[in-house]
Amino acid sequence: MILANKINLVLLGPPGAGKGTQAVLLKKAYGFLHISTGDMLREAIKEGTSAGKAAQGYMTKGELVPDEIVTRAVIGRMNKPDAESGVILDGYPRTRVQAESLDSSLKSENRSLNMVLYFRTSEKVAIQRLSGRRLCPKCGKNYHVTNMPSKIEGVCDICGVSLIQREDDNPETVKNRLVVYEDRTKDLIDYYEKSALLREVNGDLSAEELFEGIATLFKREGLVDDNSDE
């Protein structure tokens, strides 16, 4: 595992595009720090922090949590020492205001984004993935009932506990999350296209095919050492 540069990467795409799944694979292969705003917010809710209390209602309905709450959490995390050698931002930014806040925060630290990976994903695939997603409540491992099933149905391979469904993966909330993505986040494709950072990948591919494609892209763009053993 060798990184040519310290890289800061954004994963952009609709709910169910497979951003979290790829972030885990990329972290394993290249050692980036994975910052998932969804995970951070769910953790804050579990801990009962003020940010968690403020976020809960929005998340249950599939609405976006206010920009200032999310930005404070992300920037705070990015300023910790373990983020210096590169981060994968999964689920942030999601609005133009968040993208601008990220730009100015990175600039003030003499850092910048290296790439925005846009997972172009069909709605049919996204819905199929979200409706079948299952999670381990103990270790957080992500499964899918047909695409990535656990060895024993409904049981985590690692912890042996019963898998659960995310509260916002019910059909009504999924529908709203996809609408909110179209309304509030899709605009960022333009934003990053203009800054020449956007690279598109086919989110409908299998997790393995997608990872191969991203690894090839990283090499082609000189983001990782050509001899790295991803």
Ligand code: AP5
């Ligand atoms: P968040 O947790 O970020 O959810 P999301 O963006 O809706 O994305 P998902 O986690 O649902 O999908 P994913 O693309 O990561 O797919 P995954 O890899 O899990 O956000 C939740 C909420 O928090 C938001 O609605 C909002 O309220 C709030 N929030 C978060 N960030 C915010 C922000 N910046 N601003 C404001 N509010 C914010 O895969 C899905 C399933 O498919 C899994 O079962 C997986 O096993 C399977 N799968 C994955 N990849 C593949 C593949 N290639 N082929 C087949 N199956 C696959």
